[in-house]
Amino acid sequence: MSVVNRETIEKLISETQDVNVTIFIPTHKKGEEGKQDSIRLKNIIQxxxxxxxxxxxKENRVDELFKxxxxxxxxxxxxxxQDKGLALYVNEQYFDFFKIPVSPKENFYISDNxxxxxxxxxxxxxxxxxxxxLSQSETKMFKVAPDETTQVKFESVPTSMEEHLKYHVHERSVQHHTGTSGGGAVFHGQGADVDENKKELELFLKHIENKVTKYLKRVNGPLVLAGPDKMISYYKKANKYFNLLDNHIIGNCDTKSVQExxxxxxxIVEAYFREEILSDIERFNDLQGSELISTDVSDIVKGAYFGKVDTLFVPMGFHQYGIFDPNKNRVEISDKLNGEAVDLINYAAISALRNGSTLYGLPQSEVPNNSGLAAIYRYKS
Known part of the structure; x- marks a missing residue:
């Protein structure tokens, strides 16, 4: 099993044989429904x-394929x-599977791709x-990747106010006690000590910020803050990392689960990762009336095969069957997947990937012109 990215999909394409089987089923992370997932898979394999x-x-050849x-x-x-879905790819020379975070329609596909x-x-x-x-009890950072979320361990820096105060001596006396929520020591003060408390909290967060920024400058990517308003405000004041997002998670996060x-x-971060998609959709819309865009499946299949497609918008769950003859540059549309017919949407996507195009998989309602397929061409002759 691998993380699904462009390189993963390109590897799948490179592993194709004369006959290839793709299977998708929805799955469940837990509960009674989850117990039925293995039965569901056996049924669709049959x-x-x-x-x-x-x-x-022959039956023995089929059994060997699925071994x-x-x-x-x-x-x-x-x-x-498990996650929300399971995808399996198998032929006589290759097998791989992906536990995916979207729930697919139960389906199997036998083709030359x-x-x-x-x-x-x-x-x-x-x-x-x-x-x-951000927390006075324990400040933590998580790396969120498509396949898993892991905690990033800090070294050589206090991650709680209790640890911070042990190693930083200051002139004024500082009052602190063990809090009743969240565990650890909660730092606060009274009267004239309030300013000193603020300084210590700012210093604590400044040390955290130095460590976080040093780490993130090596790996890049957006950073989301979570915690009480005051701590977020102090951290932003000290921040030197260029990709800190404006929006944040407010409130005590000490007891939040990884899933939460x-x-x-x-x-918060979804909009950040969708900026490029939205920019290309806007580019498509700006080209309305031009020959450099199309929503005609036949035209796009031809253009993708011959390397003319710059950007391809692929609707999820939409299929258009047919036959493409590259020698005659002719597409025949079919309403069924039979004989030599293939899924032309899939064929266009594979051709576009092979020719270095940008591809987006989107709900059909988000595909330009709410179409079955949309493309921006590099050139149109």
Whole structure:
């Protein structure tokens, strides 16, 4: 299993044989429904087997094809850690699978190419970003990647006010006690000590900021802050990292789960990762009336094959079947997937990837002109 990005999809394309099988099923992270996922997979594999036999495959050849799938999916731990969907790619020389964060329609596809269009949505789902949870009890930072969220450990810097005060001596006396919520020491003061308290909190956050910025300058990507208003305000005042997002998660984050951190931070960072998509959609709209854009599937299939497509907008869940003959540069549309017919949307996407085009997998309502496929051309002859 690999993270789904453009390189992953390109590798899939490079592994194709004469006959390739793609299977998608929705899955569940836990609960009673999750217990049915393995049964659901076995059922759709059986349907796939039946179709291969109808196409002339011998039963022992079909069994051999799916042997690595059964070996992997019958492991004890396989079904314990699922996401919203499962994608499997198999031919007689290759097998891989992806636990994906979107719920696909249950489906199988047998063709001379793998079905890669459902994965296009994942490659622009998001790249890596970081979330910094500011807390007097324990300040933590998480690296959020498409496949997992991990904590980034700080070294040589206090991550709580209690540790900070142990190592920083100051002239005025400072009052602190153990708080009743969130654990650890809560730092505060009274009267004239308030200014000193503020200075210590600012110094604590400045030390954190130095460590965070030094780390992030090596890895880049956006940073989301989370925590009480005051701490966020002080941190922003000290911040020197160029990619700190304006919006943040407000409130005590000491007891938040990793899943809550992922969900709340994604609400903030999604717009950042969609800027490029929105920019290209705007570019398409600005070219209305020009020959440099198209929503005609046949025209786009031809253009993608011959390297004319600059940007391709692919609607998720939409299929258009047909046959493309590159020698005659002719497309025949079909209403069914039979004979030599293939999914032309998938064919166009594979051609565009091979020719270095930019691709976006989008809900159909977000594809320009709400169309079945849309493209911006590099040139049109």
């Amino acid at each position: 349907k796939t087997k039946n179709e291969l036999i109808e196409k002339g495959w 690595p799938v059964y070996t992997k999916t019958e492991e004890n731990q396989f079904w314990l850690h 793998f079905l890669i269009t459902p994965l296009l949505e994942l490659q622009n789902h998001h790249n890596i970003y970081h979330v910094l949870l 951190i992922e969900e709340e931070s994604w609400d």
